[in-house]
Amino acid sequence: MLLELRDITKVYRVGVETIHALRGVSLGIDRNEFVAVMGSSGSGKSTLMNVLGCLDRPTAGEYRLTGQLVSRMGAAELARIRNEQIGFVFQSFELLPRQTALQNVELPLIYAREGIWGWRSRRRRAIEALTRVGLASRMTHRPNQLSGGQKQRVAIARAILNRPAILMADEPTGNLDSATTLDILALFRQLHAEGQTVIIVTHEDDVAAHCKRVIRLRDGQILSDLPIEKDQAGRFVDDVNERQRQRAAARQTPPARTGEAAAC
Amino acid sequence: MLNPLFYLQAIGLAIAQIWANKARSALTTLGIIVGVASVTAVIATLMGLKTKVLTEFESFGASKIFIFPNRPDNAPRNLYPWEEIRLKPHEVLAIAEGAPSVKAITPITEIGMTVESDDARLEGLSIVGIWPDWHQCERRGILFGRPFTQIDVDQARQVCVVNEAAIKELKLENDPVGEHILLGGRRFLIVGVVETIQSMMFGMSANKSEIFVPFSVAEKLQDKFFFMRCSALVKSPELSDEAKSEIRFILRRERGLGAGEPDTFAVEAIDQYISQFKALAASVTAIAGGIVGISLLVGGIGIMNIMLVSVSERTREIGLRKAVGATPAAILMQFLLEAVTLCLAGGFVGVAIGQSLAFGLTKIPNAGLEKAEVPLWAVAMSFGFCAIVGVLFGMFPAIKAARLDPIEALRHE
Ligand SMILES: Nc1ncnc2c1ncn2[C@@H]1O[C@H](COP(=O)(O)OP(=O)(O)OP(=O)(O)O)[C@@H](O)[C@H]1O
Ligand SMILES: [Mg+2]
Numbered sequence: 211m212l213l214e215l216r217d218i219t220k221v222y223r224v225g226v227e228t229i230h231a232l233r234g235v236s237l238g239i240d241r242n243e244f245v246a247v248m249g250s251s252g253s254g255k256s257t258l259m260n261v262l263g264c265l266d267r268p269t270a271g272e273y274r275l276t277g278q279l280v281s282r283m284g285a286a287e288l289a290r291i292r293n294e295q296i297g298f299v300f301q302s303f304e305l306l307p308r309q310t311a312l313q314n315v316e317l318p319l320i321y322a323r324e325g326i327w328g329w330r331s332r333r334r335r336a337i338e339a340l341t342r343v344g345l346a347s348r349m350t351h352r353p354n355q356l357s358g359g360q361k362q363r364v365a366i367a368r369a370i371l372n373r374p375a376i377l378m379a380d381e382p383t384g385n386l387d388s389a390t391t392l393d394i395l396a397l398f399r400q401l402h403a404e405g406q407t408v409i410i411v412t413h414e415d416d417v418a419a420h421c422k423r424v425i426r427l428r429d430g431q432i433l434s435d436l437p438i439e440k441d442q443a444g445r446f447v448d449d450v451n452e453r454q455r456q457r458a459a460a461r462q463t464p465p466a467r468t469g470e471a472a473a474c
Numbered sequence: 475m476l477n478p479l480f481y482l483q484a485i486g487l488a489i490a491q492i493w494a495n496k497a498r499s500a501l502t503t504l505g506i507i508v509g510v511a512s513v514t515a516v517i518a519t520l521m522g523l524k525t526k527v528l529t530e531f532e533s534f535g536a537s538k539i540f541i542f543p544n545r546p547d548n549a550p551r552n553l554y555p556w557e558e559i560r561l562k563p564h565e566v567l568a569i570a571e572g573a574p575s576v577k578a579i580t581p582i583t584e585i586g587m588t589v590e591s592d593d594a595r596l597e598g599l600s601i602v603g604i605w606p607d608w609h610q611c612e613r614r615g616i617l618f619g620r621p622f623t624q625i626d627v628d629q630a631r632q633v634c635v636v637n638e639a640a641i642k643e644l645k646l647e648n649d650p651v652g653e654h655i656l657l658g659g660r661r662f663l664i665v666g667v668v669e670t671i672q673s674m675m676f677g678m679s680a681n682k683s684e685i686f687v688p689f690s691v692a693e694k695l696q697d698k699f700f701f702m703r704c705s706a707l708v709k710s711p712e713l714s715d716e717a718k719s720e721i722r723f724i725l726r727r728e729r730g731l732g733a734g735e736p737d738t739f740a741v742e743a744i745d746q747y748i749s750q751f752k753a754l755a756a757s758v759t760a761i762a763g764g765i766v767g768i769s770l771l772v773g774g775i776g777i778m779n780i781m782l783v784s785v786s787e788r789t790r791e792i793g794l795r796k797a798v799g800a801t802p803a804a805i806l807m808q809f810l811l812e813a814v815t816l817c818l819a820g821g822f823v824g825v826a827i828g829q830s831l832a833f834g835l836t837k838i839p840n841a842g843l844e845k846a847e848v849p850l851w852a853v854a855m856s857f858g859f860c861a862i863v864g865v866l867f868g869m870f871p872a873i874k875a876a877r878l879d880p881i882e883a884l885r886h887e
Contacts (some may be wrong), residue, residue, distance in 0.1 A: 293799020405652040
């Protein structure tokens with residue numbers, strides 16, 4: 211197991227109210243899985259993602275990542291884990307506005323423990339990552355000179371720079387139009403094909419259909435955890451007309467999904 | 475712990491941040507700029523004065539000794555009555571004859587008198603009684619005419635020597651040698667005109683009238699127990715200490731002071747005045763340091779304020795940096811470096827302004843500050859203090875930034 215959650219709970223206190231965002235989530239994810247986390251708004255997807263990404267600590271429960279007990283670590287150790295093991299992609303990109311695409315991609319190296327690899331190898335690595343997301347020609351552009359899809363590519367390049375154990379994305383296509391969404395999803399699929407473990411949070415069945423496994427949450431608990439048929443996912447991507455037809459079919463056929471489709 | 479790349483980017487980022495908010499940064503660092511500029515200028519002024527005074531002392535002669543009466547510290551008045559401790563002419567004679575290291579010696583006494591010439595009348599001018607050796611002791615020669623001779627002194631002739639200011643004030647001719655003036659109603663012949671030296675330290679200046687008479691003449695005009703002091707010139711500067719002990723020995727013998735009794739006079743060489751001046755300059759420097767301390771404190775509060783603004787403006791950025799692996803220590807260090815950079819930039823501008831103020835001071839005529847310059851240690855000290863202010867006042871905002879929760883920071887609008 212690459213990562214293992216055991217009975218994770220997360221409780222928020224706002225004034226006198228207590229909000230149970232996660233109530234006893236247990237799951238395991240292996241290397242090179244491609245997982246979608248789905249659920250209605252407020253079901254605890256982001257909370258789970260933040261715990262998985264070591265951005266937040268669970269109130270109770272155990273979280274092991276590559277054998278390390280992450281749920282007991284302090285802020286500095288968690289920062290180290292985030293730097294070395296995790297690549298996080300946000301819905302709103304989170305690029306530094308005054309820095310070029312290349313400088314934005316280089317950011318995690320600044321906080322890397324193994325120190326300086328030299329200016330050249332650092333640059334080479336950032337350029338490599340940008341090339342992999344197809345932005346070799348936009349390296350010196352600033353975020354305000356890039357389209358939404360390009361910004362998200364820069365963010366993905368930044369996330370994969372340190373060759374993380376897991377690439378995580380919380381609604382990565384939430385701010386993008388449908389054509390750009392397909393581009394970005396194709397990129398995730400490609401990274402997965404190259405061996406990357408990927409976890410994506412999404413509202414949309416279309417997006418989830420690109421993944422291999424879907425975890426559904428409701429009220430902070432796991433509702434279902436099912437694999438997606440391989441050929442089904444393949445058909446979704448290869449042909450636009452087929453995709454649209456399949457989408458219509460998908461809305462009716464799998465009974466577990468109907469509730470969420472209505473919610474979207 | 476943090477890699478060198480981190481420091482490079484943190485400093486680059488700090489400079490970019492300051493540059494991006496030029497006006498704000500300039501206003502924020504105003505306190506520091508003013509503080510550093512003023513202290514730099516004060517130190518430059520002091521250094522200028524010091525250089526000037528020291529060179530003056532040196533030209534004046536490290537080989538000069540002053541002798542004057544001095545009641546021992548805390549001694550009761552009746553134990554050492556004035557008539558005993560005052561210098562007496564026979565004591566000066568004894569030194570002149572008995573101290574081999576002393577090259578020249580002169581008693582000096584002053585009397586206030588009315589001076590009249592044909593065209594002018596000056597009240598209460600101080601008339602100075604001297605020996606011929608005075609010219610040697612004070613390094614002031616004769617411009618016209620002649621100095622006093624031993625005969626003038628021995629016979630108590632009614633002759634006098636004047637300086638140029640006195641010539642002007644008494645409306646005498648440019649070369650007044652041979653003219654007569656009235657000192658306290660008595661006719662004195664002017665035999666010479668003495669050089670004027672400009673000295674800020676000893677209150678002699680070109681525009682103060684001076685009239686000198688032979689010491690024996692002054693003695694007759696004085697009260698019974700009049701005040702006199704002595705100037706002596708040592709044969710060479712190295713003999714200064716030796717001359718002092720010779721003089722001390724002679725005076726103690728003349729006064730019959732026993733082994734346990736303290737001196738009833740003082741013998742001081744010029745280097746004692748130099749060290750006194752240095753002590754004074756040091757205390758003025760300390761006061762200037764205190765002033766800069768206060769202005770840096772005020773400046774530091776400005777820095778803290780702007781850093782707090784910066785932290786809250788950049789909360790999302792902090793969240794992102796944490797998300798990609800910045801430890802609390804790295805965030806702390808980044809904001810500390812930014813505060814220090816801001817302070818150092820202010821310090822740099824302050825030193826530059828102080829430097830140009832110092833340069834301006836050297837151009838003021840007759841201010842005696844031609845030598846004013848900012849010493850390197852003052853520049854180093856300014857930067858050092860600025861860095862300390864940056865660390866002290868940047869610490870609170872930096873800790874605030876370091877403690878931010880990554881998720882909450884990223885959610886911040
Ligand atoms: N910082 C917080 N303080 C208090 N309550 C919170 C906090 N963050 C999340 N919650 C609550 O926890 C629950 C789960 O929130 P979460 O953001 O995980 O939902 P989500 O599934 O990501 O929803 P969405 O699809 O709208 O993004 C919600 O009820 C939310 O109100
Ligand atoms: Mg969410």
